[in-house]
Amino acid sequence: MSEKKYLILAEEFSHDPHYAKTARGVMRYRRDSVVAMLDSKRAGESEDGVPIVGTVEEGLGFEPNTALVGVVTQGGHFPGDWQELLKSCVVSGLDLENGLHVRLRDIPGLPDLAAKHAVELRDLREPPTDLSTATGENLEAAATIVLSVGSDCAIGKMTATCELDLEARRRGLKSVFVPTGQTGIAIAGWGISVDAVVSDFLAGAAERLVVEGAKRGDLLWVEGQGAILHPVYSGVTVGLIHGSAPHLYVLCHEVGRTVVEGDATESPILSLTELIDLHERMSLKLRPARVAAIALNTSGVSEEEAHAAIAAAEEETGLPADDPVRFGAGKILDGVLKLID
């Protein structure tokens, strides 16, 4: 496999932590593979040493071999003019990687164009074709399984999971990040996008991921999806909880968020105490899982407010809490390791 050199396509959204989730995740956790990012509104700027370009042609100057679709949208459709952008990447000889629901091969004309220019179209959300229902093998995996769960979508579950894995590896543990979504897959180079799986095979896909993870190490950090009471994505959340069979949870929450994001009905978010209780009760009967620690995303508040929110979360829950991005993942990792024999 040739070394990957990404041109990240983040047109219009490169700054947005929600819509550019894939772009930002790969920038943070696979920085070495990124040669340029495309966002015409920020052309000429740079970010973490990565040049931001306005056109594909300009991006080619940095010698990428792959263009990565760096945005996500609810429901996963491509905005209209993105199709032209993708075609110009293909014409320029770049492989394409995409994590949206819409498949590259379903874009009219794109597969023919790719064949003509001898480039690959890779849909990261495309599940394996041989999935089946869960078998109970998840309970046999020789590893400690920690699942990140959360109060909502897009609050930093994947980020917390990556930070915990990085910190555990720094400490010499045989730690593995287990990706369950397109960004995680782009970062780790393996995984299954569980929300793209047929519902009946959801737990089976999660089971396969922890079985595979246990071959790679003995401390698995499974990226959570959705939220247990999310009106749109809860099915994925619960299938992942039961299929990945965690021993422990890390509960993620964004400070200040009170209603479910991107939900037209503006459902209220549960309190941390309610979330802890509900997740513990929704665990597999044969694998009762406890919440070990709270990962707070404090990116929207001042440092002083962040410390206050962390103290309040510890006071409310009696568990260690911290912002793993802002203050490091050490305290949360300690909280998890304390509960492992």
Added chain:
Amino acid sequence: MSEKKYLILAEEFSHDPHYAKTARGVMRYRRDSVVAMLDSKRAGESEDGVPIVGTVEEGLGFEPNTALVGVVTQGGHFPGDWQELLKSCVVSGLDLENGLHVRLRDIPGLPDLAAKHAVELRDLREPPTDLSTATGENLEAAATIVLSVGSDCAIGKMTATCELDLEARRRGLKSVFVPTGQTGIAIAGWGISVDAVVSDFLAGAAERLVVEGAKRGDLLWVEGQGAILHPVYSGVTVGLIHGSAPHLYVLCHEVGRTVVEGDATESPILSLTELIDLHERMSLKLRPARVAAIALNTSGVSEEEAHAAIAAAEEETGLPADDPVRFGAGKILDGVLKLID
């Protein structure tokens, strides 16, 4: 649309309430459309006036126009020699309807054979191609929504749902059975098999069903799927709970069942009290739903034991309980109607 005349294919399993779920559901709730049932082990017998035949050729004597796959299997694969059976139906000029995960069109040679003999292949689990994520429209549907939930799979949720709908219609209510699985679809002639939907669109599919149901009546009985703590199917269950946005639940349980059926790990089943509490707490925050009544499947015990089990369930839960098949759905329906304004 020509009138449907089913030859139900139930080879080897016509007696089995689990594997022949589709066969038995259609026999019970769409009896008028069935002209014969195929099960070579019972050839020559009859059931509810329907002749049981040993071969397709023999079945043709009763002038069916459609062969319905009447069995389900975990994971939904076709047993090997079923493919020959299906081909002989096609060669005999019968349309085919199938509710398994495996699609008829994916069986090597079958689509060509169907084209040659001018018959239709209909996969009842094939979801609509235009599904999307849930939008909140479920909360706007002008109907009272009652969802059947349960302690396990295959304990009679669909049957209880059909009985409640029948009883409500007998009383002149504008009642609608909302099918969410292959058997329900075969019975009602519409619906979406929610466990065949891509996980991200699970709640969206359930939402569409109640929006459609509200066009057909104002008291919707939504067929539940799986169980909230089922190690394999819980994702479907919870997606359906949140997407269908019920006002009330009917909780179904099979008397005597203590572990999850067909689960290699033999997970224990929750008590009725635990199930009530967990379902109520797992309801949408904007649509807190209560359990209105308990539907017990007492088919495995004597009538005396059935009455005792019903009394025990009422004592434990403080809710009306009954076996809607054995003793009629009236008491459960009364319990539901009492909670509707």
